[in-house]
Amino acid sequence: MDSNHQWPTWEVFTQKKQGAAHEHAGSVHAPDGEIALLNARDVYSRRQEGVNIWVVPSAAIIASSPEDSGSFFDPANDKMYRSPNFFKTADGLKQI
Amino acid sequence: MDINVKSDDLSEMENAFNDSIQAGKVIEPKDWMPEKYRKQLLRMMSQHAHSEVVGMLPEGNWITRAPSLARKAILIAKVQDEAGHGLYIYSAAETLGMDRSEMIDQLLAGKAKYSSIFNYPTLTWADIGAIGWLVDGAAIVNQTVLAKCSYGPYSRAMLRICREENFHNKQGYQILAYLMRGTLEQKEMAQDAMNRWWWPSLMMFGPSDKESPNSADLLKWKVKLFTNDDLRQRFIDRTVEQAQAIGLKVPDDKLKWNEETRHYDFGEINWDEFFQVINGNGPCNKLRLKQRNDAHSNGQWVRDAAKAYAEKKKVN
Numbered sequence: 001m002d003s004n005h006q007w008p009t010w011e012v013f014t015q016k017k018q019g020a021a022h023e024h025a026g027s028v029h030a031p032d033g034e035i036a037l038l039n040a041r042d043v044y045s046r047r048q049e050g051v052n053i054w055v056v057p058s059a060a061i062i063a064s065s066p067e068d069s070g071s072f073f074d075p076a077n078d079k080m081y082r083s084p085n086f087f088k089t090a091d092g093l094k095q096i
Numbered sequence: 097m098d099i100n101v102k103s104d105d106l107s108e109m110e111n112a113f114n115d116s117i118q119a120g121k122v123i124e125p126k127d128w129m130p131e132k133y134r135k136q137l138l139r140m141m142s143q144h145a146h147s148e149v150v151g152m153l154p155e156g157n158w159i160t161r162a163p164s165l166a167r168k169a170i171l172i173a174k175v176q177d178e179a180g181h182g183l184y185i186y187s188a189a190e191t192l193g194m195d196r197s198e199m200i201d202q203l204l205a206g207k208a209k210y211s212s213i214f215n216y217p218t219l220t221w222a223d224i225g226a227i228g229w230l231v232d233g234a235a236i237v238n239q240t241v242l243a244k245c246s247y248g249p250y251s252r253a254m255l256r257i258c259r260e261e262n263f264h265n266k267q268g269y270q271i272l273a274y275l276m277r278g279t280l281e282q283k284e285m286a287q288d289a290m291n292r293w294w295w296p297s298l299m300m301f302g303p304s305d306k307e308s309p310n311s312a313d314l315l316k317w318k319v320k321l322f323t324n325d326d327l328r329q330r331f332i333d334r335t336v337e338q339a340q341a342i343g344l345k346v347p348d349d350k351l352k353w354n355e356e357t358r359h360y361d362f363g364e365i366n367w368d369e370f371f372q373v374i375n376g377n378g379p380c381n382k383l384r385l386k387q388r389n390d391a392h393s394n395g396q397w398v399r400d401a402a403k404a405y406a407e408k409k410k411v412n
Contacts, residue, residue, distance in 0.1 A: 027187045
């Protein structure tokens with residue numbers, strides 16, 4: 001009855017096509033990276049959704065915490081001049 | 097979360113949570129959420145994942161007997177998709193803090209629910225058509241809405257599933273359409289499958305909202321966006337014409353287009369049967385549980401081999 005050993009989870013990132021960024025797809029359980037890759041292919045790419053797959057041990061991912069997102073992203077909040085919309089140019093002038 | 101927060105603070109956090117959901121925020125695993133929200137989602141998602149997995153059994157029953165090589169290949173791909181769907185949802189459910197092995201243990205021990213529809217038998221090849229068309233069709237109606245639910249990992253898993261589910265629906269419809277162009281016996285077989293699967297498919301949307309204990313909370317939290325009755329109606333409206341197009345009769349004398357409501361009126365659902373099946377007295381409840389347990393223990397050597405292989409590589 002016991003489903004016994006639970007293998008660790010691996011986060012799966014798939015690349016849709018050459019040149020595109022890898023995107024998070026979900027996770028799989030596997031005893032090691034090699035089998036994680038095979039499982040990831042079977043679970044997340046049955047319809048040619050990927051040309052390349054990364055698997056990363058879930059435990060290796062360090063994420064910022066939602067509660068602190070205010071102070072964490074604070075440095076960017078008062079620097080609107082980083083956006084081109086901050087600068088006004090004469091109407092009708094062509095942009096580069 | 098600080099375990100010493102006062103109940104006032106807690107209800108304040110809950111109010112803020114409810115407001116953010118009303119404002120359209122999508123909740124991610126590390127966000128604070130009320131315990132009830134987590135529990136309800138976990139209940140729903142694990143049941144959903146179990147349904148995908150148990151759903152492989154009635155269809156798997158026909159893989160060796162599918163009438164042609166092409167049909168076999170298509171059915172295998174479909175059943176494999178169901179395994180994949182189960183895994184997507186288990187993976188999403190694990191983000192709520194329960195291990196997949198625990199969910200699976202609950203299923204194998206008979207303590208977890210899964211969709212009652214899979215407690216009906218697949219008696220003929222036409223049943224495979226009816227499952228793809230009706231059962232997966234009902235699932236699509238449900239899942240298209242769930243894809244917009246407030247929990248990010250669930251919603252993303254649903255998007256992925258919806259993209260694949262249309263294949264299931266169409267292959268099923270095509271099976272029935274072919275039979276309906278065949279001999280009298282084949283037509284009768286298709287109609288018989290329709291007669292047996294129609295009502296259980298309508299039951300898949302769950303009891304009427306008046307009788308559905310969790311509906312109010314789930315609607316408030318945008319885990320559900322429509323009521324069970326709304327979605328059932330949507331399914332009927334879409335399916336009736338598909339049935340007529342291939343000459344299948346919907347087994348409901350009260351079914352009638354209502355010009356005023358712009359919906360089909362339909363007969364009373366046999367909820368006694370629904371609750372009988374949910375409570376373990378359906379035609380195949382015991383069989384499914386046994387088949388699932390057998391499948392699990394028959395796969396033991398694969399898990400052992402994979403583990404031994406990984407350990408061997410670690411040593412070298």
